[in-house]
Amino acid sequence: MSARASLTTEHTIDRAGRGVSRVYGLRSQAPLVLRPTHPKSAEPFTRHATNVARVSLTSGAAGPLGGDHFELEVRVGRGSTLVLNEVSATLLLPGARGGLSQMRITITVEDDATLVWLPEPVIAAEHCNHVQDIDVALGTSSRLLMRDELQLGRHREPPGNLTQRIRVRRVGRPLFQQQLTVGPATPKWRSSAVGGGHKSLGTVLVVDPDWGGDPPSARILAHGAAMFPLAGPAVLISALADDTLTTRRLLDRGVAHLGDPWASEAAAAPSA
Incomplete structure (x- = not known):
């Protein structure tokens, strides 16, 4: 199955x-279903604004399955604010005939625009074979909060093969680049340099001009969790844990150290 969805906001x-x-602009193609939603109160991480655009990504079918190819394109127009979340976790599954599944996400955040991207965890089920590419382009005055969480296999299950590549550029220059490969095809993925035996990994990247x-200084948040300033107005919060709930709490703890407006919003945002 091939599917493509796109989203554009404006001020x-x-x-x-x-x-x-x-x-x-809003275009969906099952199973990538984008739906505008309306919160009951001010959105987290948007300076208490109530006039932001809010869109939820829902899944119209199981997967991705082996052989599926999905694309999501997001453009946050100059001066606008978008909160993009997901209704449920993404479960990566093997296809009946095997094969590689792919998800490509391309995001552009223009000057004076803000993107708060809060996806739910990606779960790499046993025997899956998936590649995820995330490419984010920022302007000089763009603001970004991007959360990413991975669960390596379901309960008492080893993960399949997963490669995730994240690239974030600011004014055309690299700001953050990371590649993670886990699963049976990579025998050393269980090393302390990758997962350290943990089943849940997560990061939050915050870019604030x-x-x-x-940016805030580096600090150890807890065993397996830390915050690091990047070469630019950005901070990376990274956490390892045995389950997604603990990972989410550790990431929220890191955001709470960032100062206003992020800290007060982290306390108000749900942790699960």
Whole structure:
């Protein structure tokens, strides 16, 4: 199965003369289903704004399965704010005939725009064979909070093969690049340099131009969790744990150290 979905937001002025963010373009193709949603209160990590665009990604079918090829393209227009979340975790499964499944996510966040991307965990079930590519392009004044969580196999199950590549560029220059490969095809993936025997891995990348050249300093958050400043107005929070709930709590603990507006929002955001 092949599927492609796309999403574009823009900043506009409503009838009352207020600036609002709205979904300008929306295209879904099952099983990638994008749906505009409306929160009951201010969104986390958006400076308490209530006029942001909010979209949820839902799955219209199981998978990805071996042989599936999916693409998601997101553009956050200049001055707009988008909160993109997921309704449920993504379960990577083997196909009836084997084969490689692929998911490519391309994101552009223009100047003065904000993206808060809060996907649910990706679960690499036994015998899956999946490649995920995430490519993010930022402007000089773009703001970003991007969460990423992986669960290596279901309960009492070893994971299949998973390769994930994340690339984030700011004004065309590399800001963050990471590749992770786990599973039977990579015999050394259980080493302390990768998972250290843990089944759950997670990161949160925060890019905030208000930090200038002085992002929050490095710190150890807990056993298996730490926060690192990057070469730019950015911070990476990384955590390893035995389950996704603990990983999420460790990541939230890291966000809580970032100062306003991130810290107060982390306390208010759900941790599971």
